[in-house]
Amino acid sequence: MAKITPRASDYSRWYLDIINHAKLADYAPVKGCMVIRPNGYALWENMQRVLDQMFKDTGHVNAYFPMFIPESFLKKEAEHVEGFAPETAVVTHGGGKQLEEPLIVRPTSETIIWDMYKKWIQSYRDLPMLINQWANVVRWEMRTRLFLRTTEFLWQEGHTAHATAEEAEAETRQMLDVYAHFAEEYMAMPVIKGRKSEAEKFAGADVTYCIEAMMQDRKALQAGTSHNLGQNFAKAFEVRFQDRDGELKHPYSTSWGVSTRLIGALIMAHSDDQGLILPPRLAPTQVVIVPIARDEDERASVLAAAENIQQQLKGVGVRVKLDDDPKQKPGWKFAEYELLGVPLRLELGPRDVAGEQVMVARRDIKGKTALPLDGLAESISALLESVQQGIFERARDFRDSHIFEASSYDELKTIIGEEKGWVKAFWSGDPEDEARVKEETKATIRCIPFDQPETLGSCIVSGKPARYQVLFAKAY
RNA sequence: CGGGAUGUAGCGCAGUUUGGUAGCGUACCUCGCUUGGGACGAGGGGGUCGCUGGUUCAAAUCCAGUCAUCCCGACCA
Numbered sequence: 001m002a003k004i005t006p007r008a009s010d011y012s013r014w015y016l017d018i019i020n021h022a023k024l025a026d027y028a029p030v031k032g033c034m035v036i037r038p039n040g041y042a043l044w045e046n047m048q049r050v051l052d053q054m055f056k057d058t059g060h061v062n063a064y065f066p067m068f069i070p071e072s073f074l075k076k077e078a079e080h081v082e083g084f085a086p087e088t089a090v091v092t093h094g095g096g097k098q099l100e101e102p103l104i105v106r107p108t109s110e111t112i113i114w115d116m117y118k119k120w121i122q123s124y125r126d127l128p129m130l131i132n133q134w135a136n137v138v139r140w141e142m143r144t145r146l147f148l149r150t151t152e153f154l155w156q157e158g159h160t161a162h163a164t165a166e167e168a169e170a171e172t173r174q175m176l177d178v179y180a181h182f183a184e185e186y187m188a189m190p191v192i193k194g195r196k197s198e199a200e201k202f203a204g205a206d207v208t209y210c211i212e213a214m215m216q217d218r219k220a221l222q223a224g225t226s227h228n229l230g231q232n233f234a235k236a237f238e239v240r241f242q243d244r245d246g247e248l249k250h251p252y253s254t255s256w257g258v259s260t261r262l263i264g265a266l267i268m269a270h271s272d273d274q275g276l277i278l279p280p281r282l283a284p285t286q287v288v289i290v291p292i293a294r295d296e297d298e299r300a301s302v303l304a305a306a307e308n309i310q311q312q313l314k315g316v317g318v319r320v321k322l323d324d325d326p327k328q329k330p331g332w333k334f335a336e337y338e339l340l341g342v343p344l345r346l347e348l349g350p351r352d353v354a355g356e357q358v359m360v361a362r363r364d365i366k367g368k369t370a371l372p373l374d375g376l377a378e379s380i381s382a383l384l385e386s387v388q389q390g391i392f393e394r395a396r397d398f399r400d401s402h403i404f405e406a407s408s409y410d411e412l413k414t415i416i417g418e419e420k421g422w423v424k425a426f427w428s429g430d431p432e433d434e435a436r437v438k439e440e441t442k443a444t445i446r447c448i449p450f451d452q453p454e455t456l457g458s459c460i461v462s463g464k465p466a467r468y469q470v471l472f473a474k475a476y
Numbered sequence: 477c478g479g480g481a482u483g484u485a486g487c488g489c490a491g492u493u494u495g496g497u498a499g500c501g502u503a504c505c506u507c508g509c510u511u512g513g514g515a516c517g518a519g520g521g522g523g524u525c526g527c528u529g530g531u532u533c534a535a536a537u538c539c540a541g542u543c544a545u546c547c548c549g550a551c552c553a
Contacts (some may be wrong), residue, residue: 003488012547020487031544041479087552142477142551149553202553210553222553261553299511331513349512359512404550476553 004339006273011217016146018267019152021278032151034128036260038148039340042284043263044154048134050186050282051156051258052260054178060130060158065112067136068103073111076135077236083203087139090150105138106358108206109231110255113159114237117251121161124243127251128171129161129309147264148221148476161251163243165335168208168252172228175256176209179224186277187215187262188392189269190399191223192471194447199431205255206230212446212471214399215268220446220473223265226256264476269392270364276341277363279391280384287320287380288342290333292349299326305353305437309346309376316377318384338363343387344380364390403471409460412472416443422473426466428459436461443472 004021005013019025024040024113027033036044046093050064068091075081089105092098106112117129134156144150158175162168176193183191191211201208205227213223234240234250243249268279280286291306293299306322313320319344323333330347335347346370347359358376361368364387371379402421412423427433427445438444448468 010547016546027545029544137553139552141553143549153553155553195523225553257553259553290512294511326511329511329513329515331511331515333514334512335514347512353514 003273004273004369007216007271012339014273015264015268018271018276019146024263024267024276027146031149032141034146034150035350036154039284040263043266043278043282044260044265046282047182047262047282048156051178051182052132052134054182055132055156058130058174058178060132060160062133063131064133064135065109065116067106069106069109069112069159071102071104073115074104076111077204077232079232080204080236084108084139087141089138089140092249106135107137107139107159108255108257109133109135110159110233111448112240114233114253117159117161117234118239121239121241121251123241124163127161127163127241128167129251130158130171131160132156132158133215145264145476147267148261150260153260155257157257160254161239161242163249163251164252165230165252168230168254169228169402170208172207172226172254172256175254176211176224176226179226179256179258180211182258183211183213183223183262184392186279186281186393187269188388189223189264190280190392190396192447192449192451194449194471195443196225196447197431197434197470199434200445202227202255204229204232204234206475212473213265214306214395214402214422214473215265215476216271216398217268218402218419218473220422220471220475221261221265221268222446222475223262224256224258227254229253229255254439269395271341274335275339277391278343280343280388283341283343284319285321285340285342286318286384287344287346288318288333288337289346290330291322291324291349292330292347294350298350301353302348302350304371306348309373310346312377314381318377318379318380334361344383346380348380362387364394372431390400405462407457412437412443412460413441416441416472416474419474420445422471424469424471425460426457427468427470428462428464429467430462430464432461433461433464439471441472443474446473446475447473 004017022039023037025034057179084107088107091103136152136154138152141149146225160171180191180193183189191213193211196208196210207228209226210222212220214255215221228296231250231252233253240248241251289309292304293302295339303324310320310322343363345361352358355371357370359368360371403424404415404421406415406423406425412425415423434445448470453469459466
């Protein structure tokens with residue numbers, strides 16, 4: 001079995017080796033595109049299932065809009081077209097004939113959805129409109145990386161319309177909270193909630209909120225975004241509703257999304273040189289049972305005990321796999337399931353059966369311990385929670401110990417230059433100061449955290465009075 | 477899209493300088509023996525050497541073009 005490139009020696013190769021060895025994805029014949037393999041797709045399905053329920057619990061419904069968008073639609077919102085035009089794929093022919101109007105393959109669906117909202121929204125009684133769609137989108141990127149940035153990717157995009165600015169703002173913040181909750185409680189990935197600077201926000205939005213996570217190479221990854229679009233799209237698509245007071249008004253809108261990029265985030269947040277490490281709440285297989293036997297008699301009794309355990313665990317809702325493949329030896333299976341990131345491995349041999357116990361190995365920490373078969377379902381459930389907590393805390397401690405408060409621009413340059421981590425510092429709010437940091441250090445303002453100190457100092461770049469404390473970092 | 481590197485069996489690589497008809501490890505198949513951290517022995521199958529064209533009696537090897545991937549930049553979720 002080929003070895004995974006150590007994370008410390010080449011982070012990029014480590015990341016790609018994990019994807020390759022864990023069979024999460026493969027390169028497609030088309031530049032920048034990937035095939036999400038069953039192991040990767042199972043992860044996505046689990047993410048989808050959890051998020052979809054969260055969306056429904058907050059009142060949203062699913063729909064599906066076409067992937068082809070008339071070129072003219074994109075042009076209706078000035079900033080939006082400016083942001084997306086360079087990275088769109090355009091269909092010019094269909095059925096062997098040139099099309100009268102080229103079709104854009106959606107990079108995002110604001111325009112086609114708002115064209116429909118125009119038909120569906122007439123009265124305040126039609127609001128709020130709370131629609132989500134699960135879809136693929138295409139953005140013609142120059143440089144791609146599996147999961148993190150591919151030409152085509154899968155995501156969900158929520159598009160809502162509201163009667164008031166306050167409602168739209170509340171929705172935008174609510175969905176950011178949903179994403180943060182999902183990232184932390186399910187992906188076990190700590191995130192910082194904040195607002196994007198004008199330079200970093202979504203093209204067409206008034207305000208963009210985001211959650212930012214730190215990867216193990218200390219770079220930042222935007223894991224989810226939620227936009228308050230104001231009345232921009234309503235105006236561009238001439239959508240109006242008659243309010244209670246009889247006045248015609250433009251509704252306020254939001255959009256929010258997370259993508260298969262989250263799979264990349266999950267890999268980079270937790271995994272090690274042995275392979276993937278998956279949080280139990282999202283792991284397609286939470287527990288694997290590896291039976292050990294030397295002859296047929298032993299095998300019969302061990303398998304019977306293993307099946308018993310499997311049934312017990314299934315009974316309490318644990319996703320458990322019994323690997324009774326006689327062609328592979330236990331040692332091989334140990335290594336294999338570590339590579340696949342299965343949170344808990346149970347080793348069951350004749351000695352264990354005799355002693356009414358099972359050996360359990362956690363994926364997140366070294367070592368094995370014996371657990372009595374009596375009450376196993378409860379102890380395994382507790383252990384899964386413990387792994388979930390353990391990897392979250394490890395990621396949080398890692399992040400917290402790699403965020404540095406810098407008080408001088410030189411200090412910022414050193415921290416960023418030596419790739420020590422993120423820099424927390426004061427910023428004037430002036431785009432010129434922000435641009436200078438990006439120009440000179442390659443670091444960008446990842447977000448203006450919601451969490452702001454009581455008092456602000458002076459801008460780390462210009463020395464002007466600061467408006468915010470922000471996070472600077474190199475980003476994916 | 478610029479600079480650098482790499483494309484040879486599923487995976488990891490050698491062979492390219494100096495052209496002579498392709499090899500190693502691993503994985504795979506068969507049999508035996510094995511099973512508590514990626515066992516061992518014997519036998520076996522698998523590659524139009526990224527692709528296209530050119531030079532040559534002869535090309536993995538030389539030349540041109542092209543595609544893809546990785547790293548570093550510019551652009552982005």
